[in-house]
Structure formats: structure tokens, C-alpha cells
Amino acid sequence: MEDILRPIYQERASQAITLGVLMVEKKQKSGYSTDSFDDILLIIVKEAEQPLFIKHYSYHDKKAAMHIITQTQLQEWILLGTNRKIFEWIQDAKVLFDRNDYVENLKVELREFPFNGRKIKMGLEFAKLIRRYVDGKALFENRQFLDAYNHVVHSLHxxxxxxxxENGLHPELTVWHQVKQIEPEIFKLYEELICSEETIEKRLELLFLASEFLIHSRTNIGASHILDVLNEKEYWSFNEIMSEKELSLYSVDMAVLLEYLIEKHLVEVVNIETKGHGVFHRNYRATKKLS
Structure with a gap:
């Protein structure tokens, strides 16, 4: 289909804002990575009115999709992991146009996975893990076992x-295939949760006991990024934390994460007097540096 789409991508490649053009072909007998399309034309641009523009094409019995994505949106996807297909697309795609080696440098960056980027991604995953784990445990204690089960499955993911x-790799769509090789203990925990013949209540009870250690052992590395930022000031209000560019990425998970870190003595509360008698502004500070 490349010949059919050539006039389309050549027109885009001639524009100064275009950084790269890639063609992703559907793998044999599997269309899950290309959303069932035969081809994905991925066009990366410096800037655009829309961060993402998608157009669909058909030719005979084939179908293709063109994704025009800004550099900023692409970096956000890579950092937040909100579009995991993008890693596979960039790694497996045929490069049709590459301005000043932008695509090649991007591939190298993804392959080498700079430590600072890893630290932020680990922090974001850890925050989501704590949110799901805490909510799941609360539901379990209220005997809402099916809802608790749903949260626990997500927490294990x-x-x-x-x-x-943590092992220097990007999570792929087949993350459990990766984990089975890298961390078989986590894979076994997941397998026991979904395959065990025990009651849901018993499965959850055993999982909470087993996963407590796995989460605790990763607390320092998971909290490293947020503590690095918190150490830049003596103390922070919650609004200041959520207004900080890097910390705002934690979004709705931040409040639960802070409470967890207070419980683990990595963050402490600093109370500042208000005009109201006995009422204090609740602020937060890191108790130690981890890196």
C-alpha cells in the first residue's frame, strides 16, 4: 500500500514542520497493534493546530490510517505511557522520511531509556499502583470483593x-510476557490471582499478604522522583505540589501517594498556623533524599 499512499506522505514530507514519516504494517494474522488497519502512516510534526489528527483511507480490500502527531504529544505519550502502541510503531516502522535524523535519534532515546525519564515513569506507575492497591484494600475490608478484585488486577499491572x-525497558502491549522473564515472582502472583480455584475472598486475602512485600521493596525507587522534587523546597502546600510541572503529572493519584509516603516516613506533615484557632495549613516536606 506504500505506493498508493506515496502522494499523501510525500506532500507532508515536503512541509518544513514535518520531522518524520513512518509506515507501520499490520503483522501477519494480527491487527491489534495497528487497530485492525493494514497500514498506519505516522507523521510527526513540530507543531499543529491539533496535537493529533487522524484520517482513514481505503483502497480495494485494504484500509489505512494516517496519524499526524505533534512532537509535544508524542513526548507526552512516551512519558506517561498513555499510548503503548506508539513504542511498537516507532521500533517496528519503516522510516519513509527523517528530517535531520529526528526519527533515528528518537529510536536511540527509546532504546537507551535515559535514567531521568525512567525515574519519572517509575514514579507515575508507582503512584497508580498505590492508588489501586489502597482502594482495592478498602473495598476488600468492606467485603466488596468483585470491585476489590478489579482494583487488585490493575494494581498488579x-x-x-x-x-x-526498573529493568531499563519500556512496557510493551504484551507486558506479562516481559514480566514472566524479568520478574517471575510478580507473574506468579498474577497467575494465582486469576487462575486459582480458591474463592475470590481467599485469593484477595493471600494476594494482599504477598504483594505487601513486593510494593514495600519498590517504595524507595518508586518515590525517588517525587522526593527529588520535594527536596527542592523546605515544604510545600498541596496546591504548590499540583502546580509544579513535573509533579502535576501525578494528577489524581498524588493525594493517596502522599499519605502512603507519610505512613512510610518518607514525607512528613508541616502544620502552619492559620487565623482560625486550632486550624492549620497542612504542608508537606521530604524527610530524606533517595538519590
Whole structure:
């Protein structure tokens, strides 16, 4: 289909804002990575009115999709992991146009996975892990076992992704295939949760006991990024934390993560008097540096 799409991507390649053009072909008998399309035309641009623009094409019995994505949106996807297909697309794609080696440098960056980027991604996964784990445990204690089960499955996914990142790799769509080789203990925990013949209550009870250690052992590395940022000031209000560019990435998971870190004595509360008698502004500071 490349010949059919050539006029389309050549027109885009001639534009100064275009950084790279890639062609992703559907793998034999499997279309899950290309959303069932035969081809994905991925065009990366410096800037655009829309961060993502998608157009669909058909030719005879084939179909293709063109994704025009800004450099900023691409970096956000890579950092936050909100579009895991993008890693596979960049790694497996045929490069049709590459301005000033932008695509080649991007491939190298993804392959080498700089430590600072890893630290942020580990922090974000750890925050999601804690949110799901805490909510799941609360539901379990209220005997809402099916809802607790759903949260625990998600928490194990975040634990698995955290383990993969910790080992210097990007989590792929087949994350459990990665984890089985890298961290078989986590894989076994997941397998026992979904395959055991025990009651859901018993499965959850055993999992909470087993996963407590796995989470605790990753607390320092998972909290490293947030503590690095918190150490830049004596103390922070919650609003200051959420307004800080890097910390705002933690979004709705931040409050739960802070409470967990207070419990683990990595963060402490600093109370500042208000005009109201006996009422204090609740601020936060890191108790130690981990890196």
C-alpha cells in the first residue's frame, strides 16, 4: 500500500514542520497493534493546530490510517505511557522520511531509556499502583470483593510495568510476557490471582499478604522522583505540589501517594498556623533524599 499512499506522505514530507514519516504494517494474522488497519502512516510534526489528527483511507480490500502527531504529544505519550502502541510503531516502522535524523535519534532515546525519564515513569506507575492497591484494600475490608478484585488486577499491572521500567525497558502491549522473564515472582502472583480455584475472598486475602512485600521493596525507587522534587523546597502546600510541572503529572493519584509516603516516613506533615484557632495549613516536606 506504500505506493498508493506515496502522494499523501510525500506532500507532508515536503512541509518544513514535518520531522518524520513512518509506515507501520499490520503483522501477519494480527491487527491489534495497528487497530485492525493494514497500514498506519505516522507523521510527526513540530507543531499543529491539533496535537493529533487522524484520517482513514481505503483502497480495494485494504484500509489505512494516517496519524499526524505533534512532537509535544508524542513526548507526552512516551512519558506517561498513555499510548503503548506508539513504542511498537516507532521500533517496528519503516522510516519513509527523517528530517535531520529526528526519527533515528528518537529510536536511540527509546532504546537507551535515559535514567531521568525512567525515574519519572517509575514514579507515575508507582503512584497508580498505590492508588489501586489502597482502594482495592478498602473495598476488600468492606467485603466488596468483585470491585476489590478489579482494583487488585490493575494494581498488579502497574506493579508489572514498574518492574519492567526498573529493568531499563519500556512496557510493551504484551507486558506479562516481559514480566514472566524479568520478574517471575510478580507473574506468579498474577497467575494465582486469576487462575486459582480458591474463592475470590481467599485469593484477595493471600494476594494482599504477598504483594505487601513486593510494593514495600519498590517504595524507595518508586518515590525517588517525587522526593527529588520535594527536596527542592523546605515544604510545600498541596496546591504548590499540583502546580509544579513535573509533579502535576501525578494528577489524581498524588493525594493517596502522599499519605502512603507519610505512613512510610518518607514525607512528613508541616502544620502552619492559620487565623482560625486550632486550624492549620497542612504542608508537606521530604524527610530524606533517595538519590
Amino acid at each position: 502497574h506493579l508489572a510495568r514498574l518492574a519492567v521500567i
